Amino acid sequence: MPTMLTDVFRGHPIHLPHSHQPDFTSLRELPDSYTWTPKDDLLFAAAPSPRATGENIPLIDLNNPDAASQIGHACRTWGAFQIANHGVPLELLEGIEFLTGSLFRLPVQRKLKAARSETGVSGYGVARIASFFNKQMWSEGFTISGSPLNDFRKLWPKLHLNYCDIVEEYEEHMQKLASKLMWLALNSLGVSEEDIKWARLNSDYNWAQAALQLNHYPVCPQPDRAMGLAAHTDSSLLTILYQNNTAGLQLFRDDIGWVTVPPVPGSLVVNVGDLFHILSNGLFKSVLHRARVNQTRSRLSVAFLWGPQSDTKISPVPKLVSPFESPLYRSVTWTEYLRTKATHFNKALSMIRNHREE
Numbered sequence: 001m002p003t004m005l006t007d008v009f010r011g012h013p014i015h016l017p018h019s020h021q022p023d024f025t026s027l028r029e030l031p032d033s034y035t036w037t038p039k040d041d042l043l044f045a046a047a048p049s050p051r052a053t054g055e056n057i058p059l060i061d062l063n064n065p066d067a068a069s070q071i072g073h074a075c076r077t078w079g080a081f082q083i084a085n086h087g088v089p090l091e092l093l094e095g096i097e098f099l100t101g102s103l104f105r106l107p108v109q110r111k112l113k114a115a116r117s118e119t120g121v122s123g124y125g126v127a128r129i130a131s132f133f134n135k136q137m138w139s140e141g142f143t144i145s146g147s148p149l150n151d152f153r154k155l156w157p158k159l160h161l162n163y164c165d166i167v168e169e170y171e172e173h174m175q176k177l178a179s180k181l182m183w184l185a186l187n188s189l190g191v192s193e194e195d196i197k198w199a200r201l202n203s204d205y206n207w208a209q210a211a212l213q214l215n216h217y218p219v220c221p222q223p224d225r226a227m228g229l230a231a232h233t234d235s236s237l238l239t240i241l242y243q244n245n246t247a248g249l250q251l252f253r254d255d256i257g258w259v260t261v262p263p264v265p266g267s268l269v270v271n272v273g274d275l276f277h278i279l280s281n282g283l284f285k286s287v288l289h290r291a292r293v294n295q296t297r298s299r300l301s302v303a304f305l306w307g308p309q310s311d312t313k314i315s316p317v318p319k320l321v322s323p324f325e326s327p328l329y330r331s332v333t334w335t336e337y338l339r340t341k342a343t344h345f346n347k348a349l350s351m352i353r354n355h356r357e358e
């Protein structure tokens, strides 16, 4: 039996120093445990270089006949892009934003009824990567993997079914969109379904699964010294992110520094995850990103982390590997990779890299 995503951390419990969230709204000053310095995160203060002015991730219109090559280019240079005309109904984006807002507005005691367990994936809590940092992040999250029914029943004893419907419909749209984007990006490299064994063998999407991460960044008294979500790459193939109209997401480019992704109403942000970097034999960049917070506006985001089914082995597409060199990475399943990441965090990619002989 392949392990399902919901069981992936069974052997990797996290013990966080503070098991529940503070009441963010009552704080006038940032407590020391929430105050970040470059010691807590090497790139915390990496100032944008003057060249950063005007540099922005591309906004790609999916109706444009040139979309595939634009997506391919964005995956190679930024590891991210925004999309317009993606076909996801606006009401559904509004629906998921409404759900996310209602969830985080619930009293803390109610949210804690659906707290994520130490070994679980789903539920309310701080981001899993919190265990790798000494300081706390100015955010709260809720992860959905598999059916949210049990958790939602605890949160909303009466309305849970309506909320489950929204999640289901949202995930269906995201799933189709993610698959479409992956093939557009791969097509731009001359790779088609014929070239990938698991895609050839499995019709439709039954090789795929996903997690939905809802994030809330409350208003913060001293945003310059706080961190909403610390710098990380996603472990997914692709992540599709919806952000409300408050800026906060930043991407890191070695040559530029941190670049803020401006919210464009109705559009979605797409990130290349570590598995897509592996699949593309390193051609596509899995983008380092983080979320900053705001002094006057709270921020919501919804990340759809899309990846392969637990027993699907991901390895560099043979077509993208030179006949004279070995593939850049060994093959891994999503489960194996998430477990490596749970212990080694940002060293996970280098741990599965094939080291070439000099």
Ligand SMILES: C=C1C[C@]23C[C@H]1CC[C@H]2[C@@]12CCC[C@@](C)(C(=O)O1)[C@H]2[C@@H]3C(=O)O
Pocket (backbone or CB within 6 Å): 005, 121, 127, 128, 129, 130, 143, 211, 213, 232, 233, 234, 235, 236, 305, 338, 341
């Ligand atoms: C399927 C996944 C992917 C996870 C772990 C698990 C469920 C939640 C995802 C996130 C969401 C928030 C950032 C991240 C870094 C985190 O802390 O939890 C992600 C992580 C990953 O992409 O590695």
Ligand SMILES: O=C(O)CCC(=O)C(=O)O
Pocket (backbone or CB within 6 Å): 213, 215, 229, 234, 241, 243, 248, 249, 289, 290, 291, 300, 301, 303
């Ligand atoms: O809130 C954001 O913009 C980023 C969220 C994110 O990176 C994640 O959930 O993985």
Ligand SMILES: [Fe+2]
Pocket (backbone or CB within 6 Å): 232, 233, 234, 239, 289, 303
């Ligand atoms: Fe992320």
